[in-house]
Amino acid sequence: MSQTSQMAPAVAEVDDARARRLRTSLDMLKDLRELVQFIQRAKAEIAAIRPDEIKDRHLTIASDELDAIVSATEDATNEIMEAAEAIEGIAAGIGGDQADAISESVTRIYQACSFQDITGQRISKVVGALKHIEAKVESMVTLLGGREAAILRAAKVVEAADEDPEAKLLNGPQLPGKATSQDEIDALFG
Amino acid sequence: MAVDTNIPILIVDDYKTMLRIIRNLLKQLGFNNVDEASDGSAALQKLRQREYGLIISDWNMEPMTGLQLLKEVRKDAHLAKTPFIMITAESKTENVIAAKEAGVSNYIVKPFNAATLKAKLQSVIGAF
Numbered sequence: 001m002s003q004t005s006q007m008a009p010a011v012a013e014v015d016d017a018r019a020r021r022l023r024t025s026l027d028m029l030k031d032l033r034e035l036v037q038f039i040q041r042a043k044a045e046i047a048a049i050r051p052d053e054i055k056d057r058h059l060t061i062a063s064d065e066l067d068a069i070v071s072a073t074e075d076a077t078n079e080i081m082e083a084a085e086a087i088e089g090i091a092a093g094i095g096g097d098q099a100d101a102i103s104e105s106v107t108r109i110y111q112a113c114s115f116q117d118i119t120g121q122r123i124s125k126v127v128g129a130l131k132h133i134e135a136k137v138e139s140m141v142t143l144l145g146g147r148e149a150a151i152l153r154a155a156k157v158v159e160a161a162d163e164d165p166e167a168k169l170l171n172g173p174q175l176p177g178k179a180t181s182q183d184e185i186d187a188l189f190g
Numbered sequence: 191m192a193v194d195t196n197i198p199i200l201i202v203d204d205y206k207t208m209l210r211i212i213r214n215l216l217k218q219l220g221f222n223n224v225d226e227a228s229d230g231s232a233a234l235q236k237l238r239q240r241e242y243g244l245i246i247s248d249w250n251m252e253p254m255t256g257l258q259l260l261k262e263v264r265k266d267a268h269l270a271k272t273p274f275i276m277i278t279a280e281s282k283t284e285n286v287i288a289a290k291e292a293g294v295s296n297y298i299v300k301p302f303n304a305a306t307l308k309a310k311l312q313s314v315i316g317a318f
Binding site: 084085113115 | 208279301
């Protein structure tokens with residue numbers, strides 16, 4: 001038997017081993033490519049959510065509006081209570097059955113006014129939930145990194161320019177301190 | 191013998207409107223000697239400066255909750271026997287159990303009405 005034919009099985013074994021290593025490497029490369037594509041898709045999806053805008057604009061608006069609700073309901077409740085207290089004072093001067101009837105109705109007003117406490121607590125829960133969302137959004141913004149964040153900011157500028165001008169007029173009630181007063185509006189009419 | 195409606199009462203709540211509501215309802219029942227505190231720590235300070243015949247407290251307050259206030263009151267030898275009514279939106283059984291275990295005298299769930307307040311007051315401090 002020639003030396004070549006004696007070595008053939010060993011050579012074949014080496015070739016097989018090399019082929020197996022090559023297949024393993026190709027498989028790993030394929031897996032890595034798929035992983036990279038997955039990460040890129042995930043980043044693109046996160047960027048499409050615009051976490052920067054959610055955090056800096058929408059969540060801030062939501063939080064400010066909720067604070068304004070609590071403040072407005074507190075003011076209104078105090079007005080109602082003051083009026084009810086005044087009525088009670090007047091009733092005390094009348095006396096008799098009429099005073100008792102008035103006092104009973106005033107008591108119902110006091111009881112109803114406790115809504116402000118309940119709504120305040122519910123709003124606090126909502127604010128807590130928003131803060132939790134904000135923290136998650138912050139994590140997403142960090143995940144995106146500098147380059148993508150810059151792309152987001154550029155996209156915001158383009159979006160602002162494309163907005164329907166009349167849509168910008170739909171803002172709802174203004175926050176206290178920022179609202180234009182009736183006198184200021186009247187002044188615009190001369 | 192009817193309870194003296196001049197007993198000093200301390201009401202504790204972080205919502206000013208709720209303090210006002212409770213004060214007005216107590217006034218209707220004849221109780222005019224009423225002090226206020228906006229949270230547990232402020233209440234504890236007042237309790238250590240003056241004697242009160244009754245504490246009516248909310249639960250959810252910062253920095254000290256009503257439950258923490260209750261525990262502090264029950265720990266303090268001078269305050270331990272002070273009747274304590276919790277008035278709170280916390281209505282789960284576990285809350286009531288926790289308050290009972292901490293030594294609460296009675297428990298009112300918000301929103302509440304004047305009749306409930308009167309009934310609980312009478313159960314805690316006696317008829318008036």
